[in-house]
Amino acid sequence: MLIRVPKGWEIPEREATPESAYWNRRQLLQAAGLLTVPSLAAQTKKNAEFDVPAAPLTPEWAATGYNNYYEFDPYGKETVKNLVDKFTISPWQIQVSGLCKEPKTYDLNDLLKKLPVEERVYRFRCVERWAMVVPWTGFPLASLIKLLEPKPNAKYVRFLTVSRPAEMPGMKQANYPWPFFEGLRMDEAMHPLTMMATGLYGKPLPKQNGAPIRVVAPWKYGYKSPKSIAKIEFTSGEPPTFWNRLIASEYGFYSNVEPKKPHPRWSQAYEQMIPTMERRPTLQYNGYEKFVAGMYNGKEF
Numbered sequence: 516m517l518i519r520v521p522k523g524w525e526i527p528e529r530e531a532t533p534e535s536a537y538w539n540r541r542q543l544l545q546a547a548g549l550l551t552v553p554s555l556a557a558q559t560k561k562n563a564e565f566d567v568p569a570a571p572l573t574p575e576w577a578a579t580g581y582n583n584y585y586e587f588d589p590y591g592k593e594t595v596k597n598l599v600d601k602f603t604i605s606p607w608q609i610q611v612s613g614l615c616k617e618p619k620t621y622d623l624n625d626l627l628k629k630l631p632v633e634e635r636v637y638r639f640r641c642v643e644r645w646a647m648v649v650p651w652t653g654f655p656l657a658s659l660i661k662l663l664e665p666k667p668n669a670k671y672v673r674f675l676t677v678s679r680p681a682e683m684p685g686m687k688q689a690n691y692p693w694p695f696f697e698g699l700r701m702d703e704a705m706h707p708l709t710m711m712a713t714g715l716y717g718k719p720l721p722k723q724n725g726a727p728i729r730v731v732a733p734w735k736y737g738y739k740s741p742k743s744i745a746k747i748e749f750t751s752g753e754p755p756t757f758w759n760r761l762i763a764s765e766y767g768f769y770s771n772v773e774p775k776k777p778h779p780r781w782s783q784a785y786e787q788m789i790p791t792m793e794r795r796p797t798l799q800y801n802g803y804e805k806f807v808a809g810m811y812n813g814k815e816f
């Protein structure tokens with residue numbers, strides 16, 4: 516008999532009620548060869564290494580129907596999914612620049628061939644307090660960075676979202692410094708928790724969630740997880756970030772989830788799970804403290 520001893524960070528299966536329904540459905544579909552994307556179904560294994568304490572899986576319709584994606588709508592969340600039809604995600608290129616072995620533009624499909632995907636259930640927390648627990652498909656950002664061979668003086672990784680004003684109606688709002696830009700310190704980017712996601716709920720990533728590829732750094736507020744990545748740059752200095760550039764007093768570079776540090780407009784003591792908006796206490800580093808606290812001196816929020 517095969518008994519797998521759960522690691523301390525795993526969500527006990529019994530806590531995740533909708534999740535077990537999801538996995539059962541998925542196993543059935545997989546067994547029947549009916550998962551929509553054969554490559555995902557065939558190659559994806561579930562990695563429970565970073566599962567987190569008791570939190571029920573968010574229903575798929577909520578996670579794909581309540582989105583922050585300002586390029587499509589800076590004012591609405593339920594609206595975003597209805598504004599993405601014109602957005603084209605194939606073919607897709609990623610321009611790699613800065614301090615690495617070979618700055619060049621890659622075709623996403625060529626990169627993906629070298630990066631096996633896995634599935635991970637992560638908590639996700641927006642600074643506005645709404646939160647969710649979702650299964651991402653993707654690969655560790657570290658695997659991509661290793662392929663790109665940054666130079667020793669590369670201390671940060673900068674990300675830019677694609678700029679497609681004709682396909683992204685929210686970009687008409689001239690008061691934002693488009694395109695969306697973000698960054699991580701190299702050790703954060705190389706941390707095994709940090710993912711590049713290409714899928715959600717066993718399906719290709721929906722456009723409103725950042726197709727075809729986005730960053731997921733689950734111990735940070737959501738804006739540190741930029742969507743639809745078109746450029747990656749290796750830099751020696753801390754890169755500027757979109758929200759810090761807009762309102763520096765409210766948004767720092769690190770933006771690690773910290774219940775005791777209120778945002779000027781949102782107490783961070785609690786979070787609200789979509790879609791019920793049920794309140795739960797905010798967890799230090801969004802529940803990932805034991806994995807990530809060692810990277811910080813406690814001041815990086």
Ligand SMILES: Nc1nc2c(c(=O)[nH]1)N[C@H]1C(S)=C(S)[C@@H](COP(=O)(O)O)O[C@H]1N2
Binds near residue numbers: 582585641676695740
């Ligand atoms: N390009 C881009 N990336 C973005 C955003 C955005 O507006 N534009 N919003 C961020 C914020 S504030 C959050 S909370 C998450 C939301 O991700 P989700 O819609 O997949 O839940 O995306 C982040 N990434």
Ligand SMILES: [Mo]
Binds near residue numbers: 640641642643736737
């Ligand atoms: Mo957010």
